[in-house]
Amino acid sequence: MGKSAPGRKRILIVDDDDDARYAMNVRLRASGFETVYATDGVSAVKMARLTQPDLILLDLGLPAGDGFLVMERLRAFPDLACTPVIVVSARDPRVNETRALAMGALGFFEKPADNGELLDAARHAIALADARDTSTSH
Amino acid sequence: MARGSWRHALAVQAGTATAEVIPTARPAPLPRASGTAIEDRLTVLLVEDNPADARLIVETLPHDQFEVVHVPSLADATTRLGEGGIDAILLDLSLPDGVGADSIGWTLSVPPRTPVVVLTGLADETIAIQALRSGVQDYLVKGQLDGDVLPRTLRYALEREALLAEVDALRRHQLEAKDELLSHVSHELRTPLNAVYQFLTLVTDGIAGPLTSEQAEYLGIGLRNVHQLRTMISDLLEVTRLQGGSLVVVPEPTAVAPVVQDVLASLRSSALAKGVALDATPTPDLPAAYVDPQRLQQIVTNLVDNAVKFTPGGGRVVVSTARDTAAPDFIQVTVTDTGRGIAPEHVTKVFERFHQELGGTDTSRRGLGLGLYISQELVTRQGGRIWVESTPGSGSRFAFTVPVCEPNGDGRWHHGEGH
Numbered sequence: 001m002g003k004s005a006p007g008r009k010r011i012l013i014v015d016d017d018d019d020a021r022y023a024m025n026v027r028l029r030a031s032g033f034e035t036v037y038a039t040d041g042v043s044a045v046k047m048a049r050l051t052q053p054d055l056i057l058l059d060l061g062l063p064a065g066d067g068f069l070v071m072e073r074l075r076a077f078p079d080l081a082c083t084p085v086i087v088v089s090a091r092d093p094r095v096n097e098t099r100a101l102a103m104g105a106l107g108f109f110e111k112p113a114d115n116g117e118l119l120d121a122a123r124h125a126i127a128l129a130d131a132r133d134t135s136t137s138h
Numbered sequence: 139m140a141r142g143s144w145r146h147a148l149a150v151q152a153g154t155a156t157a158e159v160i161p162t163a164r165p166a167p168l169p170r171a172s173g174t175a176i177e178d179r180l181t182v183l184l185v186e187d188n189p190a191d192a193r194l195i196v197e198t199l200p201h202d203q204f205e206v207v208h209v210p211s212l213a214d215a216t217t218r219l220g221e222g223g224i225d226a227i228l229l230d231l232s233l234p235d236g237v238g239a240d241s242i243g244w245t246l247s248v249p250p251r252t253p254v255v256v257l258t259g260l261a262d263e264t265i266a267i268q269a270l271r272s273g274v275q276d277y278l279v280k281g282q283l284d285g286d287v288l289p290r291t292l293r294y295a296l297e298r299e300a301l302l303a304e305v306d307a308l309r310r311h312q313l314e315a316k317d318e319l320l321s322h323v324s325h326e327l328r329t330p331l332n333a334v335y336q337f338l339t340l341v342t343d344g345i346a347g348p349l350t351s352e353q354a355e356y357l358g359i360g361l362r363n364v365h366q367l368r369t370m371i372s373d374l375l376e377v378t379r380l381q382g383g384s385l386v387v388v389p390e391p392t393a394v395a396p397v398v399q400d401v402l403a404s405l406r407s408s409a410l411a412k413g414v415a416l417d418a419t420p421t422p423d424l425p426a427a428y429v430d431p432q433r434l435q436q437i438v439t440n441l442v443d444n445a446v447k448f449t450p451g452g453g454r455v456v457v458s459t460a461r462d463t464a465a466p467d468f469i470q471v472t473v474t475d476t477g478r479g480i481a482p483e484h485v486t487k488v489f490e491r492f493h494q495e496l497g498g499t500d501t502s503r504r505g506l507g508l509g510l511y512i513s514q515e516l517v518t519r520q521g522g523r524i525w526v527e528s529t530p531g532s533g534s535r536f537a538f539t540v541p542v543c544e545p546n547g548d549g550r551w552h553h554g555e556g557h
Contacts (some may be wrong), residue, residue: 030345061325090328093323094373094386111328112335112368114342130312131233 009126012053013037014044015088016062020111024057024088031119041065044114045073048123049079054126057118058105060096071103082132084125088113142511161355171539180225182292185215186257191280195228195257198288211339212236212244219249226292227254231262231269251303253295255542309379313382320378324371331371335364345352366505373508374555377491380515387519391543392431394459394469401438402457405446416442419458428543438471440509441536445475448495448534453477461542468522468539479530488526489514513538 010079011033015021021037028035036042036051042064048056056074060067067087088101090111095107106128107121180203186192187210196206206421207224209215213233218224227248229243236425242265252276266277266430275295278287311347342357349357355509379385403415409416427434438457445455453476462468480495487493492507517524524538529534 017333019333020329020336023333023340026340026345027336027343030340036498090325092324092334094379095321111332112364113332115336 002133003055008032008034009054010036010051011122012036012048012051012056014039014047014056014062014067015059016040017059020059023027027115027119028122033122039063041067041070044070045077047085048074049077053083054129055122056083056085057122058085058087060091060100068099068103071105075104082129084120084129086121086125088117088118127136140413179203179205180292180296181205181207181223182226182228183218183224184228184545185210185212185214185233186228186230187211188230191230195283195288198283199292200285200287200289203289204292204361210234212241214408216244216247219252224252226296227252228257228292229254229274230257232259239268241264242272245269245272245429251299253292253299255291255295255432256470266437315377317382317384322373324375327371331364331367335361335368370506373506373512375408376512377508378513385515385519386514387430387433389428389430389520391426392429392434392469393424394427394429394434394540395424395430396453397434398438398457398471400460401435401442405439405442407456409446412446414446414449415454416446416453417456419456421458421460424459424461424469426543427541429520433520434540436474437513437538440513441471441473441538444509445473445477445534445536449475450477462539465539467542470537470539470540472535472537474533474535476533479532479534480528481530485526485528489524531552 011028011030012022012028012062013021014037016026016039021039021128025035025037034137036047040063042060042107044056044058044065058070062070065073067089069087074083074085085105086107086109087096087105088109088111091095093108106125109118109121118138165300167480181330182204184192184206186195186197186208192208192210196208199206207218209218213234215227215229219227227245229241231237233241236244244254248254255349256266256269256274257280258277259280263279266279269277270380272442275298276291278291338357338361341349342354342361376385398418398420399498400419404497406416423474442455442457449455455473458474460470460472462470484493484495488495489510491511493510494505496508514524517540521541522539524536526534526536
């Protein structure tokens with residue numbers, strides 16, 4: 001079972017940089033997604049609970065709990081534990097990528113991330129989650 | 139990070155990091171291996187097989203200042219060192235289980251910050267000097283030892299060893315601070331760069347409405363410069379890691395040809411835009427290489443990107459992969475271009491840091507001069523070598539090798555050793 005209405009998928013953008021969030025928001029909407037956003041670690045979890053997104057694009061350097069802490073908190077909620085997360089961060093991937101993937105992120109994109117690759121990864125992650133939901137509900 | 143605040147954050151961080159790079163106070167001296175101060179009684183390990191010589195040395199050293207632990211061989215010395223509590227070592231250079239160079243080799247296994255003073259006969263002073271070059275603190279000629287020289291030599295050796303350790307720790311600390319600073323600066327630079335990239339691509343992708351061809355061209359130039367800036371930031375970080383020793387290379391069995399194909403695919407459109415053809419000539423049935431696949435990709439990208447940069451329109455860049463005919467345990471990757479070549483006086487300099495070869499066919503594409511330096515470091519750290527041959531006027535040929543990785547009969551992997 002998909003979390004949002006069939007057809008239109010919802011993506012939660014978590015980023016404290018206003019410009020990055022704005023641009024991502026415009027691009028995702030232009031690509032047919034519904035978007036919601038959060039600007040810090042606490043509101044990210046709050047917003048995820050409230051809106052039940054199909055995918056979370058997560059920055060690492062955030063006020064009020066960094067991206068790693070957000071991932072940890074998400075895992076504590078049964079309805080969010082399986083929501084796919086893709087990390088999009090300006091932090092050094094050599095240090096942070098392994099850690100993010102170990103914590104369950106599906107991908108790590110270093111800012112500035114290639115738009116085409118990021119959108120492909122987003123669609124792929126949502127399709128995987130859908131397939132898993134469908135197989136477990138039968 | 140909120141708009142406008144990044145400049146401030148950068149300044150603050152630069153301030154803190156500078157304080158770390160140049161410490162205002164000298165760091166506290168490191169404790170000795172056994173925590174002794176200069177005036178404490180020292181425990182000296184005497185490695186000497188001749189009982190008469192040993193007795194002489196024990197008697198020469200003042201008993202209130204030195205406790206001598208005597209062993210007759212290198213093997214016994216190793217055992218005794220393992221038990222700890224040794225402040226310094228007096229080592230005879232002709233032992234039953236180690237003569238000359240053997241003994242010098244053995245000193246490398248001595249715990250750090252334990253100074254070694256070697257004892258030689260008059261005849262083997264050459265070997266004593268060789269010992270100094272490999273980290274031994276001092277040497278004394280047997281038969282010329284007296285009650286002043288021996289204790290003083292040991293005390294000085296201990297002091298020098300402590301100073302060296304201090305300098306070493308300071309250097310490491312500085313490199314770490316530099317690494318941390320650059321990692322932070324890189325993060326802060328990427329944030330605004332990301333916004334520029336995002337908004338430019340919103341326009342070039344037509345999301346903000348249709349573009350005239352002139353607008354598309356201008357924004358395209360803007361984007362190309364964003365990419366260049368991104369590469370520069372990555373290269374700077376990479377060089378800091380190389381110097382600080384925090385660069386990680388994880389070799390694994392890797393097929394070389396697909397990596398080359400990936401690189402060519404990603405660079406082909408920009409090469410074609412300036413009229414340069416990119417081709418690969420792979421060798422069939424080439425074994426896998428034992429190499430970090432991401433690093434291999436980075437090296438090939440650097441070399442091909444560089445070749446395209448110096449090749450005029452109508453030219454060609456070819457990447458070939460084959461077994462190294464001179465060293466069959468290695469695979470050789472060669473990037474040949476039809477560019478203007480490198481002047482003989484510059485051939486030896488192209489792998490140096492910040493070397494800029496002027497006169498690329500695309501003058502808007504200046505870099506930091508770090509690509510070939512990074513490639514060289516990445517190749518040598520994986521056991522290979524890299525070189526260039528060039529004929530001015532007709533092109534250059536950059537080549538590097540990586541070790542072959544083949545399954546043994548027992549199913550394990552083996553790979554070639556360094557040249």
